Structures are given as C-alpha cells and as structure tokens.
Amino acid sequence: MIHPEVKPVSHDAAHHSHPHHPHHHDAKGFVRAVEHASEERGLRLTPLRKEVLELIAAAHKPIKAYDLLDLLREKHGNAAPPTVYRALDFLLENGFIHKLESINAYVSCHHPAEAHQVPFLICDTCASAQEVCDERVAELIEAQAAALGFRPQAQTLEVHGTCKNCRKA
Secondary structure: OOOOOOEEEEOOOOOOOOOOOOOOOOHHHHHHHHHHHHHHHOOOOOHHHHHHHHHHHHHOOOEOHHHHHHHHHHHHOOOOHHHHHHHHHHHHHOOOEEEEOOOOEEEEOOOOOOOOOOOEEEEOOOOOEEEEEOHHHHHHHHHHHHHOOOOOOOOOOEEEEOOHHHHHO
C-alpha cells in the first residue's frame, strides 16, 4: 500500500507535485531541464539525443525503442536501430530517462538533475506509468540488501495493475 504522503508523478497526466523536487510536465520544459543538467555536468546532448528525448517526453506514456525509430524515420528517413539505442543508452546512463524493463519501454525522468531509483506503477489497461516519488522505498531496498550482504548495482521496481482512470471506466 502506498503511504498517504507519497505523491505519484504521472507520465500521462499534467499536474502532480512533489514537496522536494521540481517536476517538468511539458516536453519543452523537460528538455530545457535536461539541457541545463547536461551543461552543468559537461555532457554532450547531441541533436539526435535531444530529438529522442523530445519524442520520449512528448509521448506522455512509456514508448518503445522501435516506436521511437518509426517516429525518427518519418522525419529523417534513414534512422537505424543502433543510432536510437546509442541515444537511449546515453539518456539512461545520465538519468534523464527510465527504462521500464517489464514492458521494454522508456519514460522521461522527472528529476533529470539527480541520480535516483524510483518504483513505477504501470497500468496494464492504458499503459500509463506513474513514478512513485518516495525515497523511502529505495532506501528500504538498499537497507535490506546491505543487511543480507548484497551489493545492488541497479534497482528496478515495477508494479503492474489498473490505474484509477481505467478502474472507473
């Protein structure tokens, strides 16, 4: 059960807030935040990386790599899978997007200026994904791992179910 203080961040809704972090709900604002974070960290956000980022942000729900490729081909005609995957790798490695492993899709990160691990609630009906912005979840998993002598390298927690809007429908 989600703690009542938890404020989910929807990747398909427009207005949610979090008491500690600014969220970027429009694609342009999100891309500006990533550009700023890239500049501060001395990272090179190439035109292709930026375009892939814009497509992910504009999707407002998880998007698959081949859907990104199709969108790029509409504009450029000759986009190849390795090109898209290299851009996705850069964006993932630098914490600008998240990969939802269970559905093999990508979403923009609402905290592009900081590294963090967050759980997602994924609706199996409408494919929306909500980022659960509560550091206690990651801290609890890390503490349990440490207690067992386990050193985690990556953490992906995805909970599947039905969102409120689909349950009402």
